[in-house]
């Protein structure tokens with residue numbers, strides 16, 4: 001077991017996930033929302049637009065797209081999807 005710093009709120013906790021138990025439901029909810037958004041939108045302009053459309057903060061979106069499940073999603077059609085990092 002490791003002490004980890006929650007990527008959302010910054011508190012310290014002991015678990016294997018990257019966010020604390022308090023933030024976990026919101027993290028799961030927002031990742032699902034982002035996944036749905038990626039599935040529905042063929043062309044993405046920028047993280048900022050995704051943030052405006054989903055209500056998820058840019059900071060969290062930047063974190064999500066680093067996860068392998070999202071990089072796979074976004075590679076499905078890279079000719080149409082452009083995210084400016």
Ligand SMILES: [Zn+2]
Pocket residue numbers: 006007008009010011019020021022023
């Ligand atoms: Zn937290």
